[in-house]
Amino acid sequence: MSIEVRDLTRRFGPVTALDAVDLTVPTGSFVALLGPSGSGKTTLLRTIGGLEFPDTGTILIGGRDMSAVPARQRNIGFVFQHYALFRHMTVFENVAFGLRVRPRPHRPTGAEITRRVRELLALVRIPELERRYPDQISGGQRQRVALARALAIEPTVLLLDEPFGALDAKVREELRIWLRSLHDRLRLTTLFVTHDQAEAFALADRVAVMASGRIEAFGAPEDIRGARDNVLVTDFLAR
Amino acid sequence: MIGATQEPGWVRGALIVAAIAVLSVFLLLPLMVVFAEALRRGWDVARDAITDPDALAAIRLTLLVAAIVVPINTICGTAAAWAIAKFDFPGRATIVALIELPFSVSPVIAGLVFILLFGAHGWFGAWLQAHDIQIVFALPGLVLATLFVTFPFVARELIPLMQEQGRDEEEAAITLGASGWQVFRRVTLPNIRWALLSGVLLCNARAMGEFGAVSVVSGHVRGETNTMPLHIEILYNEYQIAGAFAVAALLALLALVTLAVKGILEAHTQRRSPPA
Numbered sequence: 001m002s003i004e005v006r007d008l009t010r011r012f013g014p015v016t017a018l019d020a021v022d023l024t025v026p027t028g029s030f031v032a033l034l035g036p037s038g039s040g041k042t043t044l045l046r047t048i049g050g051l052e053f054p055d056t057g058t059i060l061i062g063g064r065d066m067s068a069v070p071a072r073q074r075n076i077g078f079v080f081q082h083y084a085l086f087r088h089m090t091v092f093e094n095v096a097f098g099l100r101v102r103p104r105p106h107r108p109t110g111a112e113i114t115r116r117v118r119e120l121l122a123l124v125r126i127p128e129l130e131r132r133y134p135d136q137i138s139g140g141q142r143q144r145v146a147l148a149r150a151l152a153i154e155p156t157v158l159l160l161d162e163p164f165g166a167l168d169a170k171v172r173e174e175l176r177i178w179l180r181s182l183h184d185r186l187r188l189t190t191l192f193v194t195h196d197q198a199e200a201f202a203l204a205d206r207v208a209v210m211a212s213g214r215i216e217a218f219g220a221p222e223d224i225r226g227a228r229d230n231v232l233v234t235d236f237l238a239r
Numbered sequence: 240m241i242g243a244t245q246e247p248g249w250v251r252g253a254l255i256v257a258a259i260a261v262l263s264v265f266l267l268l269p270l271m272v273v274f275a276e277a278l279r280r281g282w283d284v285a286r287d288a289i290t291d292p293d294a295l296a297a298i299r300l301t302l303l304v305a306a307i308v309v310p311i312n313t314i315c316g317t318a319a320a321w322a323i324a325k326f327d328f329p330g331r332a333t334i335v336a337l338i339e340l341p342f343s344v345s346p347v348i349a350g351l352v353f354i355l356l357f358g359a360h361g362w363f364g365a366w367l368q369a370h371d372i373q374i375v376f377a378l379p380g381l382v383l384a385t386l387f388v389t390f391p392f393v394a395r396e397l398i399p400l401m402q403e404q405g406r407d408e409e410e411a412a413i414t415l416g417a418s419g420w421q422v423f424r425r426v427t428l429p430n431i432r433w434a435l436l437s438g439v440l441l442c443n444a445r446a447m448g449e450f451g452a453v454s455v456v457s458g459h460v461r462g463e464t465n466t467m468p469l470h471i472e473i474l475y476n477e478y479q480i481a482g483a484f485a486v487a488a489l490l491a492l493l494a495l496v497t498l499a500v501k502g503i504l505e506a507h508t509q510r511r512s513p514p515a
Contacts, residue, residue, distance in 0.1 A: 049414055050413075050414075051410055051413070051414070071410075071413045071414055072413050072414070072415075072416050072417060072418065073416070074414075075416070076414060077414075078410075078411065078414040080407055080410070080411060082407060084407035084408050084410065084411040085408075085411075086408055086411070086412070086425075086426055087408070087430065088429040088430055089429075097412065097415055097417070097425070098415035098416055100425075101412070101415065101416055101417040101418070101421045101425070102416060149411075149415065150414075150415075152415075153415055153416060
């Protein structure tokens with residue numbers, strides 16, 4: 001489903017984190033939200049996810065206004081920067097969580113949950129880790145668990161906050177390629193936050209460049225690189 | 240390489256011996272003295288002192304007060320810690336300071352506050368008398384005083400831990416569709432259970448052992464408003480040394496049992512968790 005952000009503003013005291021942001025993420029696309037730290041990109045992502053609240057403006061997902069929909073009912077897959085895995089649960093239970101907390105009429109049976117979790121762990125290529133705990137696996141593996149957990153709820157869109165930020169260069173490169181191929185297979189609308197230009201340009205169909213709470217440029221990677229007319233964008237890209 | 244853990248052997252040895260000596264003299268020895276004194280004049284004297292009707296009433300009252308206070312403070316302490324650690328709101332620092340208040344105020348003053356509020360000449364005294372409600376020199380007063388004194392234990396154990404653990408896991412649970420209660424039950428509670436248990440046990444130990452605040456609001460009516468610590472004081476003042484120590488030994492035993500329960504529970508879960 002598509003994500004449409006319209007005229008979104010959010011202030012934290014004197015700081016304007018989001019300044020009348022408009023953004024459209026078309027269905028099935030893979031969009032990067034690129035910007036320096038403090039540019040408001042994480043706030044935007046969290047607001048779409050329902051974890052922050054805008055002062056004004058609307059968010060539509062699949063055409064539906066999300067203003068009155070709490071985070072738990074948005075059915076959005078969210079992958080946190082530091083994974084936020086449940087430390088007291090096994091990998092299996094982490095992935096199963098979203099299914100187990102469903103209201104009883106919609107909750108799959110135990111056997112169904114097992115089947116789905118194994119399927120997801122196979123999809124993220126860590127089937128052998130299901131009985132491990134988060135502190136017993138590597139950073140890259142945790143990232144895969146976090147992704148499998150987010151996918152378990154069959155989300156309408158996927159939001160990733162600096163998905164590779166905490167990984168070393170080699171694992172990062174591997175995961176990037178893998179994530180892109182996964183997206184090509186699932187075609188799930190994906191919006192990810194990054195401060196790494198190379199990552200944004202290599203991965204995304206479209207890149208939104210953010211600075212000081214505004215989206216300064218939005219388009220295909222080659223267009224953004226070509227568009228040197230915006231001073232802020234040029235500034236940021238020159239770094 | 241010379242580091243903090245690379246002290247010469249004799250220094251380490253001396254420090255260990257010193258630590259054991261201090262622990263023995265200040266912690267172990269008094270505890271042993273209590274039990275030795277309790278049994279000095281034989282089992283029968285000790286048993287009689289404990290099965291005396293006034294002593295039994297004191298034991299019952301102590302357990303009753305703890306049974307009321309500990310659950311209330313567990314729930315309120317957890318709620319306070321949850322609110323402080325997981326939400327941003329104005330006045331958080333003030334609330335943290337307020338939670339610490341019972342630790343910084345003398346228990347006697349805490350007791351006096353309740354007398355000033357609910358005593359016969361207190362702010363609400365006339366109204367309470369008119370409605371025939373007795374708070375001070377009765378069970379409600381004992382419960383209130385103990386609640387006040389033992390409030391910080393649970394919250395103080397939890398706040399630093401919950402702050403350190405942050406909100407990430409809770410937020411992840413919410414995006415996965417969990418309700419507020421499910422988040423608490425399935426994510427927050429398992430992460431804090433050991434600190435919570437430790438806080439509850441400390442709260443319980445103090446609730447049973449509290450003397451100062453309870454002494455002020457109790458009125459010392461034998462067989463009615465005397466808790467175990469107060470009963471021990473009365474026996475001691477009446478030169479019934481063996482009896483006093485017998486009840487004291489029982490009180491100490493209750494504390495030791497709580498500690499043992501904690502140890503067993505911890506050992507049990509460690510066995511259940513997987514090999515690293």
